[in-house]
Amino acid sequence: MHKGSCLCRAVRFEVSSSLETTATDACHCKQCRKWTGHFLASVEVPRDSLLINGSEYISWHHSSEKVRRGFCSKCGSSLFFDPLDTTKHNWTGIALGSFDTPTETTLGQHIFVAEKGDYYEINDGLPQNEY
Structure with a gap:
């Protein structure tokens, strides 16, 4: 069981599945950089393995026709990246920094990485996808 929360702990969550390295990434797109202040490091988890407490404090921003982004309405913590097409995507992305x-x-x-900020370099040897 993996547990996490927002900064003020109004939103808390539990993930009952394992977190796989193959489902983790760092997204450097302009939207993720605006949303988090840098890049978004996240993990995709099956929707049915995610239990959220305090969902009334989650505000959802529909950043495109394909996805919504969830953040705490009290403290502003970036938490969830949620594809809207649930038939194609049976997962929710969770910000790795929100795990307790x-x-x-x-x-x-x-x-x-084609959209990454000009103020840093990516030199950790991991695969880099342009989009």
Whole structure:
């Protein structure tokens, strides 16, 4: 069981499945950089393994026709990246920094590196996908 929360702990969550390195990434797209202040490191978990407490404090921003982003309405913590097409995507992305317990995983890849900020370099040897 993996547990996590927002900064003020109004939103708490539990993940009953394992967190796989193949499902972790760092997204460098412009939207994720605006949303988090840098890039989003996240893990995809099956929707049915995610239990959320305090969902009334989650505000959802529909950042495109394909996805919504969940954050705490009290403290502003970036928490969830949620594809709207649930028939194609049976997962929710969770910000790795929001976990309270060790994730026992590592990043698997970098995505949208064509949009990365000009103030840093990616030199950790992980696969880099332009989009």
